[in-house]
Amino acid sequence: MALDLLANTASFEQEAMSHLGGLLAVGLRLTKNRADAEDLVQDTCMKAMRAREHFQPGTNMRAWLLRILTNTFINRYRRGGREKALFEGPSADPLSDGWVSSTSMRSLRDPEGVALQPMLEAEIQSALDALPEDFRIVVLLADVEEMGYREIADVVGCPIGTVMSRLHRGRQLLKARLYQHALEMGIVGPEAEVGKSASAPVDLANYRSSKGGTR
Amino acid sequence: MSACREVSPYVEPYVDGELEPSQAALFEQHLQRCGVCQERVKLGAALRVSVRRSARGASDVSAAFEERVRAALAAERERCEQAERAKRGTPLGWGTVLPLAAAAALVLGFGVWRNTVNKPTVLGASPLSTSISESAALASADVESQLEQLVANHIRGLAPQFTQLAMVRQLEPEVGVPLRPPSLQHYGAHFLGGSMVPLRGRQAAAFSYGAAEGRRLTVYVYDAKKVPLRTALEVRVVQNAPVYVGTRHGYSIAAVERRGVGYALAADMDDRESAELIVRSVH
Numbered sequence: 263m264a265l266d267l268l269a270n271t272a273s274f275e276q277e278a279m280s281h282l283g284g285l286l287a288v289g290l291r292l293t294k295n296r297a298d299a300e301d302l303v304q305d306t307c308m309k310a311m312r313a314r315e316h317f318q319p320g321t322n323m324r325a326w327l328l329r330i331l332t333n334t335f336i337n338r339y340r341r342g343g344r345e346k347a348l349f350e351g352p353s354a355d356p357l358s359d360g361w362v363s364s365t366s367m368r369s370l371r372d373p374e375g376v377a378l379q380p381m382l383e384a385e386i387q388s389a390l391d392a393l394p395e396d397f398r399i400v401v402l403l404a405d406v407e408e409m410g411y412r413e414i415a416d417v418v419g420c421p422i423g424t425v426m427s428r429l430h431r432g433r434q435l436l437k438a439r440l441y442q443h444a445l446e447m448g449i450v451g452p453e454a455e456v457g458k459s460a461s462a463p464v465d466l467a468n469y470r471s472s473k474g475g476t477r
Numbered sequence: 478m479s480a481c482r483e484v485s486p487y488v489e490p491y492v493d494g495e496l497e498p499s500q501a502a503l504f505e506q507h508l509q510r511c512g513v514c515q516e517r518v519k520l521g522a523a524l525r526v527s528v529r530r531s532a533r534g535a536s537d538v539s540a541a542f543e544e545r546v547r548a549a550l551a552a553e554r555e556r557c558e559q560a561e562r563a564k565r566g567t568p569l570g571w572g573t574v575l576p577l578a579a580a581a582a583l584v585l586g587f588g589v590w591r592n593t594v595n596k597p598t599v600l601g602a603s604p605l606s607t608s609i610s611e612s613a614a615l616a617s618a619d620v621e622s623q624l625e626q627l628v629a630n631h632i633r634g635l636a637p638q639f640t641q642l643a644m645v646r647q648l649e650p651e652v653g654v655p656l657r658p659p660s661l662q663h664y665g666a667h668f669l670g671g672s673m674v675p676l677r678g679r680q681a682a683a684f685s686y687g688a689a690e691g692r693r694l695t696v697y698v699y700d701a702k703k704v705p706l707r708t709a710l711e712v713r714v715v716q717n718a719p720v721y722v723g724t725r726h727g728y729s730i731a732a733v734e735r736r737g738v739g740y741a742l743a744a745d746m747d748d749r750e751s752a753e754l755i756v757r758s759v760h
Contacts, residue, residue, distance in 0.1 A: 271557075275550050276619070282546060283538045291532045304546050311553045367516040386531045404493060405528040411495050430489055433524060440524075 274314050278307055281324050285331055291402055292335050294391045305338075306331040328407045332417055336399070382440070389439040397432030400425055480507055481514060488514065492521035540708045547619065620709040623677055627706075628725040630674055631695040631743035635683055637670025648673060651680040654700045654738045658684045659758035666694055677704045694744040696755070701739035706732050713752055720752040731755045 285306060289299035309330050310317070317326055390398060403414045411429075415422045444450045487504045490496050496504060508514055639645070645656045651673060658668060666688035673680045674697070681699035688694060699706075710721035710732060721732040729748035732741035733755050742755040 271554055272619075275547075275554065278550070279543070279547060282543060286538055286542075287532050300542050300545075304549055307546050307550060308553055311550055367520040383527065383531050386527050390528065390531060401528060402532060405525045406532040408529075411490075411493070426490070429493075433489070433521070436524060436528070437520070 270319075271314070274317070275311070277323055278310055278327065281327050282307075284324055285327055288328060288402060288406055289331060289335075291387070291390055291406070292332075292399070302331060302335055305334050309334060325407065329417065332399070332403060332407070336418065382443070385440060385443045386436070389436050389443075392439065393432055393435055397428050397435065400428045401432040401436070404429055481511060484514065488517050489521060492518055492525060540705075543705075543708055551619075620677075620704075620706060623704065624706060624709050624723070624730060625725055627674075627676070627681075627695075627697055627741060628728050628730060628743050630683060631693070631728060632726070634693065635672045635674065635685065635695075637685065638672040640670040642668065645671065645682070648680075648682060652682050652698065652700065653679065653703070654698070656682050656698055658682075658698070659696055659740060659755070661686050661688075661694065661696075661754070661758055663757065664754055665689055666692075669693075679703055692745060694742060694754075696758075697739070697741040697743070699739045699741070700737065701734040702737050704739060706739060706741055707734065715752050715756045718756050720756055722748050722752050724748055733759050735759055 282303065285303045286299055289302045289306075290296065293299045293302055306327060310327055313330070317323065390401070393401065399418060400414055403409045403417060404411075409417070411422050411425050414425045414429075418425065441450065445452065484504055484507045487496060487500060491501060491504050508518065639648075642658060645658060649656050658671065661667075666686040669685040669687050671682055671684045674683050675681075676697070676699055679700060681697045681704070684696045684698065686694040686696070701707075707721040710723040710730070713720050713722050718733060723730050728743055728745055729751040730741055730743050731748065731751040731754070732739055734740075740755060740759045742751050742758075744751050744754075746754075
């Protein structure tokens with residue numbers, strides 16, 4: 263029994279160490295600086311070590327560790343919800359994705375842009391870093407940790423509706439930033455709606471007329 | 478005409494896989510007719526992938542940080558074990574010692590070839606005296622204990638499983654990297670034989686060489702990506718190449734990495750000498 267425990271501890275430790283890079287990557291996006299990210303990851307490993315009986319061997323350790331990492335971050339490293347008042351609230355316009363044309367949308371994700379990918383990746387990192395913390399957390403949980411809305415709501419401690427609106431607003435801000443970047447790079451051309459921030463409501467009629475009423 | 482407005486709240490949950498099957502089916506009906514919403518979905522999916530990549534890619538872990546976490550975990554493990562022992566009230570019950578000793582003997586016992594007189598007690602001691610934390614270190618596959626193990630293998634000498642260099646290539650699949658035994662002829666050492674040794678749950682090739690005055694040298698060849706021996710060693714620069722050097726139990730160990738293949742020399746020589754030898758031998 264004691265031997266089992268030791269052997270388990272050793273292999274647990276070894277597996278946990280193998281996730282260090284992955285944890286650090288998420289930690290860097292959460293904390294935005296290396297020193298804090300390293301502290302966060304170390305805290306996460308220590309907590310995981312103490313709670314290792316709760317880990318079921320054979321299940322996804324990465325997901326389990328990321329959950330601990332996120333909880334630790336939310337509980338300890340956050341500065342509180344001071345950004346909430348500014349950004350939260352019902353999403354003003356359901357069609358706000360319409361601020362760019364489908365041509366632009368296509369250009370933003372087009373394989374032609376592959377050559378620019380490292381640059382876009384750096385841009386995505388800085389766009390993520392620029393997001394208000396509440397938005398950044400839900401985007402990371404959804405897209406990186408691939409959690410469902412229910413799970414995110416549990417981890418963050420807010421209703422599902424709030425998760426969805428934060429996710430939506432967060433992604434809007436990311437898209438706006440990327441579009442701006444793409445515009446500067448000449449990847450997309452300017453269009454009628456350009457110049458408005460992503461959060462500015464789009465005039466639906468105007469949008470339709472510019473699209474020639476194709477829908 | 479207002480279809481897009483009606484379905485727009487579904488775009489993101491659709492991309493996130495959060496729609497009920499019936500909702501998803503309705504939304505897909507719309508998608509088939511609407512190029513703009515198709516683009517929204519594609520852009521949403523591309524953004525998801527990009528975000529994931531940005532947080533999964535850049536994750537270079539510095540050796541110092543890795544070491545820090547490893548040390549913290551080891552300290553935590555030690556603390557747990559002490560608490561466990563305190564709880565038992567006795568230093569160590571026989572029920573624990575016996576299976577531990579058996580395990581220690583197993584770990585120490587593989588492929589041992591005691592043909593030379595070399596200091597048999599340096600590492601092994603008596604298994605019964607092995608403390609719980611030493612056993613844990615042996616059982617754990619951490620880098621430091623692997624280093625110790627390699628030095629122990631060198632001290633004992635391994636039973637050669639092959640003596641023909643032509644055999645070496647056949648063992649590549651087991652190690653997972655190209656096996657090119659370095660030539661130590663410039664040092665006056667000749668190839669004696671080789672064997673496979675377990676290293677961090679994998680295999681490494683151990684090549685033995687004999688030199689003047691009955692000296693022996695062992696070069697381990699291993700997958701450097703899987704076995705980061707360097708993290709437990711000190712880095713030096715020899716002939717513009719990084720060499721990872723350390724001394725364990727009076728033996729020096731010097732490792733270099735070339736294209737993901739690690740070469741670690743264990744020898745009874747000055748660490749500066751072994752660092753130079755391994756750099757000059759591996760090209």
